[in-house]
Amino acid sequence: MSKKPTTKKTAARKPAARSKKPKVDSWKRADGRSFDELRPLKIESGVLPNADGSAYIEMGRNKILCGVFGPREMHPKHNAKPNEAVLRCRYHMAPFSVDPRRSPAPSRRDQEISMVMRSALEPAVFLDRYPRASIDVYIEVLEADGGTRCASINAASVALVDAGIPMKDLVAACAVGKIDDKIIVDLGDYEDKKGQSDMPVAYMPKLGKVTLLQMDGIMTAEENERALNLAIDGCKKVYEVQREALKKKYGIDQPQDKPPKEFPPEEPTEEPPVEEGHQ
Amino acid sequence: MSKNNIVSHLKQKKISEVLSTGKRMDGRGFGDFRELTIKSNVLFKSEGSAEVWLGKSHVMVGVKVGTGTPFEDTPNEGVLMTNAEFTPIANAAWEPGPPNEASIELARVVDRGLRSANVLTTESLCIIPGKFVQIVFVDLYVLNYDGNLIDACSAGAVAALMVAKRPTFNVIEKEAKPTGEKVPLIVCKKPVAVSVIKIGDSLILDPTADEEDVMDARLTVTFDEDDHICTMQKSGSVGLTVDEIKKCINMAQEKAPQIRAKALGD
Numbered sequence: 263m264s265k266k267p268t269t270k271k272t273a274a275r276k277p278a279a280r281s282k283k284p285k286v287d288s289w290k291r292a293d294g295r296s297f298d299e300l301r302p303l304k305i306e307s308g309v310l311p312n313a314d315g316s317a318y319i320e321m322g323r324n325k326i327l328c329g330v331f332g333p334r335e336m337h338p339k340h341n342a343k344p345n346e347a348v349l350r351c352r353y354h355m356a357p358f359s360v361d362p363r364r365s366p367a368p369s370r371r372d373q374e375i376s377m378v379m380r381s382a383l384e385p386a387v388f389l390d391r392y393p394r395a396s397i398d399v400y401i402e403v404l405e406a407d408g409g410t411r412c413a414s415i416n417a418a419s420v421a422l423v424d425a426g427i428p429m430k431d432l433v434a435a436c437a438v439g440k441i442d443d444k445i446i447v448d449l450g451d452y453e454d455k456k457g458q459s460d461m462p463v464a465y466m467p468k469l470g471k472v473t474l475l476q477m478d479g480i481m482t483a484e485e486n487e488r489a490l491n492l493a494i495d496g497c498k499k500v501y502e503v504q505r506e507a508l509k510k511k512y513g514i515d516q517p518q519d520k521p522p523k524e525f526p527p528e529e530p531t532e533e534p535p536v537e538e539g540h541q
Numbered sequence: 542m543s544k545n546n547i548v549s550h551l552k553q554k555k556i557s558e559v560l561s562t563g564k565r566m567d568g569r570g571f572g573d574f575r576e577l578t579i580k581s582n583v584l585f586k587s588e589g590s591a592e593v594w595l596g597k598s599h600v601m602v603g604v605k606v607g608t609g610t611p612f613e614d615t616p617n618e619g620v621l622m623t624n625a626e627f628t629p630i631a632n633a634a635w636e637p638g639p640p641n642e643a644s645i646e647l648a649r650v651v652d653r654g655l656r657s658a659n660v661l662t663t664e665s666l667c668i669i670p671g672k673f674v675q676i677v678f679v680d681l682y683v684l685n686y687d688g689n690l691i692d693a694c695s696a697g698a699v700a701a702l703m704v705a706k707r708p709t710f711n712v713i714e715k716e717a718k719p720t721g722e723k724v725p726l727i728v729c730k731k732p733v734a735v736s737v738i739k740i741g742d743s744l745i746l747d748p749t750a751d752e753e754d755v756m757d758a759r760l761t762v763t764f765d766e767d768d769h770i771c772t773m774q775k776s777g778s779v780g781l782t783v784d785e786i787k788k789c790i791n792m793a794q795e796k797a798p799q800i801r802a803k804a805l806g807d
Contacts, residue, residue, distance in 0.1 A: 477771075482770070
């Protein structure tokens with residue numbers, strides 16, 4: 263079935279129906295943030311005892327768990343690639359994550375997000391290290407508040423590192439959009455629905471590559487360029503939080519005079535203690 | 542459709558070699574489209590239709606107008622739905638069965654293009670608010686695959702909607718009765734999708750199946766006639782730099798009005 267019609271189109275067609283006076287200086291967003299301010303962001307790694315790698319993210323009121331399994335034997339075998347591992351993503355929303363309840367069966371939107379997530383993460387993973395294997399990334403959205411695909415990517419790249427999978431870079435993601443003709447970063451649910459456009463972006467800060475880029479709504483090419491730069495700045499902020507989450511778990515506090523470690527932290531020899539407070 | 546077989550590797554090498562000399566396998570320039578032909582109103586039973594040929598890619602677009610209940614959050618609006626079908630006759634590698642990722646992506650990108658550009662005023666499709674609305678189904682039926690389905694289907698969908706008619710209803714005592722008459726759907730915008738493909742360091746438009754097979758990444762950008770971007774979608778397993786994205790958008794921006802003028806008679 264098709265994506266349910268968004269209410270975005272009405273807002274886009276009637277930009278005059280603004281709820282706020284567009285004063286340049288005092289303009290504030292619905293939740294009081296400034297245009298370039300992210301929502302509170304919390305990432306925790308190693309939260310699922312049974313997964314090879316995992317992460318929990320709270321981005322605003324989004325609450326998302328990600329579990330990574332693998333590299334492990336591909337099943338069914340005919341999906342395996344002889345020369346590299348296959349990264350499989352499954353994005354799934356809990357029935358209670360949105361209002362009204364949604365069916366737990368995968369929708370077309372879920373399948374598309376699973377696919378773009380895979381494309382967003384693949385460029386960061388050394389897949390050729392694990393021929394014939396699968397690396398499974400499972401996303402469970404417990405509560406959705408706009409920008410779940412970006413939050414999911416943020417959690418997934420931390421979880422991949424937590425699983426000890428060699429990575430070229432962390433993938434950081436955040437959305438930008440337009441509301442009241444203003445370009446803003448990290449859209450909340452309200453802004454996502456009422457805004458004129460939204461554009462999720464994933465970025466690898468060290469490599470300078472955009473790995474996810476989607477856009478819906480109406481924007482000029484100039485606005486688009488501004489939005490992209492704002493998104494990349496946002497991704498860099500997210501990147502720092504992701505690094506902190508990993509440092510916290512693995513205690514890598516490198517003094518400046520030591521050369522940085524060449525590889526991501528090795529797999530933990532014992533199961534990490536179960537972190538609390540992720541449910 | 543897979544980069545894993547030897548043929549693909551050889552193909553990729555050859556295509557990249559030719560691209561590095563500034564040419565393409567079929568002799569086109571990087572920014573050239575194949576012949577695009579759209580024939581509207583080719584089917585009788587559907588409310589609107591268009592047959593699209595883009596090189597050897599061949600798509601039939603059918604518009605059907607049904608009725609149903611509106612979505613809870615938009616009680617005063619009708620519904621526009623886009624669906625894509627990869628028929629097994631279109632490609633030796635395609636099998637019957639549930640839609641795969643590629644067909645879902647095709648449907649979603651075309652769908653989002655139509656919605657974001659506000660192609661239809663969905664309010665005009667509402668008959669009894671909250672109870673009874675018209676649903677416009679756009680079915681993209683791929684009959685032969687030779688690359689660049691997104692661009693072909695997005696142009697075809699608009700062409701089919703432009704000629705589509707919807708039945709009208711009278712509301713008598715809270716009951717909707719069909720009048721037996723049909724009025725044209727009003728198409729407010731004509732969005733056109735242009736996909737830019739990256740192979741190695743080359744950015745090219747309108748890829749063939751072979752080029753799509755070996756592509757590193759794709760960026761689809763949809764423009765409406767006001768030169769606004771309505772939808773973007775990046776796919777493929779290689780990242781793009783900000784410069785590359787700008788180049789892609791410029792290429793698409795330049796091409797979109799040409800396609801619209803040629804295919805949709807702007």
